[in-house]
Amino acid sequence: MQRYLLHRLIVLGLSLAVASVAIFMVVELVPGDPASYMLGTGAQPETVAALRQQMGLDQPVALRYAHWIGAALTGDLGQSFTYKTPVAALILDRLQVSLPLALMALMLSVAIALPIGMFAAARNGRAGDTLVMGAAQIGISLPNFWFAMLLVLLFAVRLRWLPAGGFPGWGNPLAALKSLILPAVALALPQAAILARVLRSALVETLGQDYIRTARAKGLSRGQALRLHALRNALIPVVTILGMQFSFLLAGAIIIENVFYLPGLGRLIFQAITQRDLIVVQGAVLVLVAAVILVTFLVDLAYAAIDPRLRLK
Amino acid sequence: MIETFDLGVTLGQTMLLNRVNLRLAPGRITALVGESGSGKSLTGLALIGLLPPGMRTQGRIELDGEDILPLPERELCRIRGKRIAMVFQEPMTALNPLMTIGDQVAEALLLHQGLPRDQALERARERLDRVGLPASRFPLTLYPHQLSGGQRQRVAIALAITERPELLIADEPTTALDVTTQKQILDLLAGLVRDEGMSLLLITHDLAVVAGLADEVAVMQRGTIVESAPASQIFHNPRHAYTRELLKAAKHQPRLVLTRPDAAPLLQVEQVSRSYPAVRPDSGPGEQRLLAVDHVSLTIQEHESVGLVGESGCGKSTLTRAILGLDPIQGGQIRLAGQQVHAGWRMPDALRARMQVVFQDPFGSFDPRWRVEKLVAEPFYLTGRPKNWRDRVAEALFDVGITGDVMRRYAHEFSGGQRQRIALARALIIRPSLIILDEAVSALDVRVRAQVLELLARLRVKHGLSYLFISHDLSVVRQVTDRVLIMRQGKIVESGPTARVLDNPDHPYTRQLLAATPRLPQEIGLLSVENLSDGL
Numbered sequence: 002m003q004r005y006l007l008h009r010l011i012v013l014g015l016s017l018a019v020a021s022v023a024i025f026m027v028v029e030l031v032p033g034d035p036a037s038y039m040l041g042t043g044a045q046p047e048t049v050a051a052l053r054q055q056m057g058l059d060q061p062v063a064l065r066y067a068h069w070i071g072a073a074l075t076g077d078l079g080q081s082f083t084y085k086t087p088v089a090a091l092i093l094d095r096l097q098v099s100l101p102l103a104l105m106a107l108m109l110s111v112a113i114a115l116p117i118g119m120f121a122a123a124r125n126g127r128a129g130d131t132l133v134m135g136a137a138q139i140g141i142s143l144p145n146f147w148f149a150m151l152l153v154l155l156f157a158v159r160l161r162w163l164p165a166g167g168f169p170g171w172g173n174p175l176a177a178l179k180s181l182i183l184p185a186v187a188l189a190l191p192q193a194a195i196l197a198r199v200l201r202s203a204l205v206e207t208l209g210q211d212y213i214r215t216a217r218a219k220g221l222s223r224g225q226a227l228r229l230h231a232l233r234n235a236l237i238p239v240v241t242i243l244g245m246q247f248s249f250l251l252a253g254a255i256i257i258e259n260v261f262y263l264p265g266l267g268r269l270i271f272q273a274i275t276q277r278d279l280i281v282v283q284g285a286v287l288v289l290v291a292a293v294i295l296v297t298f299l300v301d302l303a304y305a306a307i308d309p310r311l312r313l314k
Numbered sequence: 315m316i317e318t319f320d321l322g323v324t325l326g327q328t329m330l331l332n333r334v335n336l337r338l339a340p341g342r343i344t345a346l347v348g349e350s351g352s353g354k355s356l357t358g359l360a361l362i363g364l365l366p367p368g369m370r371t372q373g374r375i376e377l378d379g380e381d382i383l384p385l386p387e388r389e390l391c392r393i394r395g396k397r398i399a400m401v402f403q404e405p406m407t408a409l410n411p412l413m414t415i416g417d418q419v420a421e422a423l424l425l426h427q428g429l430p431r432d433q434a435l436e437r438a439r440e441r442l443d444r445v446g447l448p449a450s451r452f453p454l455t456l457y458p459h460q461l462s463g464g465q466r467q468r469v470a471i472a473l474a475i476t477e478r479p480e481l482l483i484a485d486e487p488t489t490a491l492d493v494t495t496q497k498q499i500l501d502l503l504a505g506l507v508r509d510e511g512m513s514l515l516l517i518t519h520d521l522a523v524v525a526g527l528a529d530e531v532a533v534m535q536r537g538t539i540v541e542s543a544p545a546s547q548i549f550h551n552p553r554h555a556y557t558r559e560l561l562k563a564a565k566h567q568p569r570l571v572l573t574r575p576d577a578a579p580l581l582q583v584e585q586v587s588r589s590y591p592a593v594r595p596d597s598g599p600g601e602q603r604l605l606a607v608d609h610v611s612l613t614i615q616e617h618e619s620v621g622l623v624g625e626s627g628c629g630k631s632t633l634t635r636a637i638l639g640l641d642p643i644q645g646g647q648i649r650l651a652g653q654q655v656h657a658g659w660r661m662p663d664a665l666r667a668r669m670q671v672v673f674q675d676p677f678g679s680f681d682p683r684w685r686v687e688k689l690v691a692e693p694f695y696l697t698g699r700p701k702n703w704r705d706r707v708a709e710a711l712f713d714v715g716i717t718g719d720v721m722r723r724y725a726h727e728f729s730g731g732q733r734q735r736i737a738l739a740r741a742l743i744i745r746p747s748l749i750i751l752d753e754a755v756s757a758l759d760v761r762v763r764a765q766v767l768e769l770l771a772r773l774r775v776k777h778g779l780s781y782l783f784i785s786h787d788l789s790v791v792r793q794v795t796d797r798v799l800i801m802r803q804g805k806i807v808e809s810g811p812t813a814r815v816l817d818n819p820d821h822p823y824t825r826q827l828l829a830a831t832p833r834l835p836q837e838i839g840l841l842s843v844e845n846l847s848d849g850l
Binding site: 210211212214215216217218219220221222223225229230233234307308309310313 | 362364387388391392393394395396399400402404407408409410411412413421422425426457459460470473474
């Protein structure tokens with residue numbers, strides 16, 4: 002186990018290092034530099050040069066990377082030149098919306114997918130399976146912004162149970178949670194459909210294994226064999242998909258954020274790109290990539306928790 | 315007491331089992347013998363109520379006088395594991411890889427008897443001790459992957475007997491194991507029958523396995539029991555022609571081919587070593603290396619057939635991979651027809667084309683989406699594909715006895731024996747000098763095995779081939795090799811002419827292997843086969 006953990010930790014550190022260099026270089030390599038963008042096309046060359054010097058852009062690349070990553074490690078991602086505030090604070094602010102939203106959507110998606118996948122696998126090939134998997138197919142095909150608008154029409158406009166959009170901030174936790182419910186449902190549905198399909202096919206394959214027959218010969222019912230033996234063996238692909246979904250939900254929620262007027266990370270990045278606020282883009286991408294790498298690490302740990310063959314190697 | 319009365323199984327309109335009558339008395343061992351597809355495993359599954367969906371049963375299965383066939387699933391769950399238990403063929407996959415062996419053995423007790431976990435584990439401990447897995451070396455917290463095949467089969471037996479069932483069904487429990495382990499497992503099963511008074515239904519394709527073990531033998535062919543009698547009668551005085559055929563196949567002896575004295579060495583293996591990092595957790599901390607092949611030297615002459623025998627884990631497969639140039643070696647050298655064998659791209663195609671291999675499981679070594687013509691023609695990439703490659707494929711298939719319109723078919727459409735013939739055709743097509751047969755007949759029924767061995771002998775004469783015949787089964791090696799090498803823990807411990815080694819072994823390990831090999835009652839088996847061979 003120690004060796005596995007150590008190995009994963011080394012991979013984690015290396016991935017982070019490589020990713021940070023890549024992010025730094027991409028911003029570095031795009032034509033033009035932040036200084037000329039900030040000053041616009043009509044700026045005097047001397048003004049640009051002065052700003053470049055002020056921003057430290059005239060120093061060698063390696064040195065600038067060292068400064069940038071050193072500051073980033075202490076939580077300083079630089080100043081946004083559109084918002085005139087520290088980038089780290091901006092991102093942190095947006096994460097207060099995006100992180101809970103992603104987590105809620107993920108939990109919802111698991112809560113929906115788990116029973117559906119198990120139900121379909123237990124009825125493999127029969128009417129219940131076909132019905133549920135057909136519904137899941139529709140869930141995957143449904144554009145989530147359209148589904149989100151339906152949700153708003155029903156729960157906000159007609160029933161008035163939940164707000165139609167906006168985010169009141171965590172000062173009022175109940176209101177904050179309520180404003181995240183509809184977006185989370187809209188995000189979770191297609192993910193749940195994907196997850197249910199993956200779980201079903203993994204379970205169907207596992208149920209054909211010899212050890213399921215052994216379990217049945219021991220006197221376990223079909224359902225017991227599914228819950229006690231097949232489910233855990235089918236979890237590896239499910240956990241893999243979950244990890245990918247979390248990364249997607251964290252930054253890919255931009256359409257849903259727009260439908261519900263949520264100040265999330267996706268919208269921040271979108272706005273920063275349109276305004277060529279490269280410092281914000283760089284900082285946000287760094288945070289996102291770090292999150293993805295961290296989730297991958299957690300997924301690896303989950304594998305080891307599930308499978309003793311990885312743990313005991 | 316379990317009895318079946320005219321038990322039948324149908325799938326749609328097809329009758330799979332017909333009028334099977336078995337009487338399984340406490341303390342008795344009944345062997346159910348037949349070739350694959352004869353319906354013997356189906357009988358076992360019908361008895362425990364685990365037939366695949368869609369199959370329908372007829373007749374009665376009486377457990378102490380009560381017919382259990384009409385019982386609802388819930389009642390059957392209470393009988394399974396508790397009164398009727400089953401052990402399956404493949405121990406490597408029969409256990410849940412994510413659960414400790416203790417939990418797996420204790421599970422039935424938790425579910426059936428509602429015992430608290432610690433008591434259930436205590437009972438599991440006692441059962442594991444009983445099957446020869448003592449607490450000192452096999453704590454309950456081990457996982458299946460930390461055990462060998464034989465040890466896993468012991469765990470499977472332990473979990474089958476946790477609740478002291480009245481009937482234990484063992485479906486080919488030793489077919490996947492090597493001879494030494496096979497003997498231990500059979501002894502264990504016999505001991506359990508003796509000590510616990512259960513009845514054992516031992517399902518097998520190999521009559522030799524049940525000789526001296528079974529009280530009754532039922533011989534099954536195409537879903538019916540063709541002969542059922544006390545074991546002594548089956549072996550001494552078989553009535554049915556099919557029983558005689560089975561006995562004859564088990565005693566099969568193809569004609570021997572003698573090597574020409576002037577033959578040149580074809581394969582020279584000199585002081586070859588290969589080691590791996592140890593992976594078993596019980597090997598302790600630090601980087602330990604497992605010396606899988608330890609300074610092995612051997613030579614195969616042209617036209618010679620050499621057997622390599624050892625238990626699983628003795629290094630046979632590692633040596634094979636080294637000879638084939640699939641894995642690098644860490645010491646020594648391997649030469650084929652005077653040219654050095656290297657792993658990887660450094661080995662010229664022309665040299666690779668001089669040796670081919672046939673593995674144990676032909677299904678696993680065929681691409682399921684390729685047609686036979688493409689499968690058999692595959693080695694042509696070493697030599698370049700001739701214009702008349704289709705004729706060559708047909709010729710190779712004809713050589714191995716596969717005829718008819720087969721070129722466009724897929725591997726799954728063939729039986730095990732036919733697949734192994736196709737694998738041979740694939741090896742033959744580029745006319746190699748050496749064919750390595752890695753447990754190539756181990757997965758086959760006795761009768762099919764006899765046919766494939768006959769074919770191997772014929773092909774060797776026809777094409778002047780050399781064989782390296784790898785097996786754990788000494789009786790098979792006796793039939794097809796001129797010389798035999800006995801391998802143990804990475805070393806060759808004994809070698810010599812096959813007849814000499816097998817009849818007069820020097821090394822204690824060879825003697826141990828010979829003692830473990832199942833055999834038909836010697837004189838009687840021979841006698842009856844000779845007497846009856848005219849009638850077949």
